[in-house]
Amino acid sequence: MSEDEELLAAVEAVTREVGAWLARRQADEPVAATDRAGAFAAFAAVDGPASAQLRERLGALRPQAGWVDDELAQELPATGEWWVCDATDGAVQYLLGLPQWAVTATLLREGEAVVAVVHAPLLGCTYTAVRGAGAQRNGARIAPSRRELAAAVLATSQPPTVGADPVARRRAGESLTAVLGGPALAVRNLGPTALQVAQVGSGHLDAFWEYGPDAVNLLPGALVATEAGAAVSDATGAPWTPAATSFLAAPPARQGELLELLAAVR
Structure with a gap:
């Protein structure tokens, strides 16, 4: 050990x-x-x-x-x-x-x-x-889910500072519109960010995304999800770092589909 x-x-x-x-x-x-x-x-x-x-x-x-x-x-x-x-x-x-x-x-x-x-x-x-x-x-x-997007429950949230950040606020709204227009079964916000990201790692949620810097809240869940086998990146597909201004955690098989949906966000 x-x-x-x-x-x-x-x-x-x-x-x-x-x-x-x-x-x-x-x-x-x-x-x-x-x-x-x-x-x-x-x-x-x-x-x-x-x-x-x-x-x-x-x-x-x-x-x-x-x-x-x-x-x-x-x-x-x-x-x-x-x-x-x-x-x-x-x-x-x-x-x-x-x-x-x-x-x-x-x-x-x-x-x-x-x-x-x-x-x-x-x-x-x-x-x-x-x-x-x-x-x-x-x-x-634990391991991420294997559900197809049509059977998936996705989650999102907004950092505490998003209200004062017009760019992050706009991107949050645009991303919700884009994902709701896709094939996912449902989109929810089920509480604290760290817990929701960790739940992607265990398959209790199928994916989580967010716009705006939120390092402290994302950090623990990101390690759990990564070590469970989820793909953790920013909204462009680049590796996520605490300095990133967007976040996506998803099963590797679903990451590409979700990145395509988020590509509509300016």
Whole structure:
């Protein structure tokens, strides 16, 4: 077993601990806040302590690794080791009392994700991956779906910054129009980005695409999907990097068809 595979087990244990802490504090009903400020305050009251727990425990596992503080960071360090994490990925769902949220933790080394965990406590699933060693869901190896596009359920989302980015906003709309006009069975948004991308790796979703820079949210799911055998690229078919402004994860047999649909986006 490699050093990274040994580290993965410890990282998974940390995400489970933090996930259980958050799950105990999530209400069954939506938060009472009726305005943006109130919702942000309610979220900070749980996400702040959860993030501190995640940072403390992961920092103890890898003291030499830095910590990316900005969850909306559009550029990630290209050298050294860094933790890229989100204690409550799916803030909106968490505040609404919905189960579609996850704790994510990724170790970045020399600009590449090498260890990733996406743990969704209330959905009962944990995705893990180590670069070069495959990906698992709840301890079992996973692989993308083999469904044809006419039987496929695709997913998409928009980065938190898309509202302030007119180009990404336009491209998101154009891509949805293009894909809805194709043969796919359905298009959905099922919660946090990292979880949806990981679900492409296990075949629970057939593909996921997005426009706009979204490195922190995409990074853990991208490693899971890649190690599971999915094709991960930008919307032109070029290899995806954290600096890319578009993203596509799909079974290799479906990638070409989806790239043709997305080619309509200016």
